[in-house]
């Protein structure tokens with residue numbers, strides 16, 4: 449796999465490249481798209497082959513019989529994460545934002561509180577608010593340059609209206625791989641306060657050695673009866689356009705409620721997404737191993753480049769390809785920072801404030817792009833932060 453190949457994604461309905469001018473005022477012709485969390489790489493060849501076979505057959509009707517797909521999901525969980533889960537626990541949804549929304553609808557009521565450890569992936573708060581639930585922010589603390597959860601502070605904040613915790617594991621942004629002890633502490637918190645735990649593990653295959661991700665049911669078996677696991681092939685293999693994700697629930701009663709919410713939404717699997725995910729899980733492991741080596745190189749180039757700029761502090765990523773940089777020490781306002789990065793350096797990066805409390809002085813840079821673009825980004829930035 450040649451991850452160095454520059455693939456022109458302009459005019460392909462790529463959100464990252466074809467919407468950057470509209471959202472950031474950065475032209476895709478001269479700018480660098482580093483906002484949306486997808487990769488500028490082709491997926492494993494097995495994914496392309498699966499789509500080619502579909503096109504060659506030429507009839508694209510409703511998808512039926514998910515047994516291959518569910519077996520592939522469970523096979524991946526067992527092989528890569530050591531978790532033996534039964535296929536009947538898996539529901540296929542239209543991506544994990546949809547999976548989050550359906551979980552909110554299935555397990556909470558309007559007005560209920562849903563806890564987020566902020567800054568965190570922005571769609572969580574968007575979905576919670578759009579469903580008339582209340583976002584309860586538990587700001588992460590910075591310890592030795594890494595995020596840690598403040599469960600004591602959170603306990604003091606509780607009002608009794610909270611029903612759910614949504615944990616991002618590994619964490620986006622900031623790239624924390626939560627330790628087993630940290631996962632156990634969140635799980636114990638949920639049990640102690642009668643909260644349902646939604647563990648969004650969409651980034652759990654994108655982990656840098658020596659860090660090791662532990663899936664929540666293995667870290668804290670006691671939580672399995674009140675756990676909703678969100679996983680997907682979409683980030684791992686760069687097939688997010690297929691909008692296919694897995695909601696895995698071992699508790700049969702909870703699963704029944706979730707299935708009812710899927711039914712209420714009138715949702716059924718997307719043929720193209722399921723075909724891609726199945727092929728990726730079945731045959732993509734080698735590609736992923738190569739990708740992780742490449743991303744590690746990108747992370748090093750980025751961190752080294754950022755470190756040369758006074759006032760910029762990259763968080764040390766343990767997982768994800770999302771560089772999270774603090775600009776606070778420049779003394780500039782977030783608006784000034786954004787202006788310099790977008791207008792002067794012509795880089796579209798995600799604004800930290802959109803991730804909630806604690807994100808205001810940060811920008812998030814997607815590093816899953818050919819190395820020459822990461823090098824170009826760290827060439828441009830020093831000029832605008834002299």
Ligand SMILES: Cc1ncc(COP(=O)(O)O)c(C=O)c1O
Pocket residue numbers: 485542543544545546569616620648650651680682688691692693
């Ligand atoms: C934590 C997290 N969950 C979910 C998603 C998006 O999921 P999907 O594309 O499957 O809706 C993202 C995308 O960046 C993410 O970072």
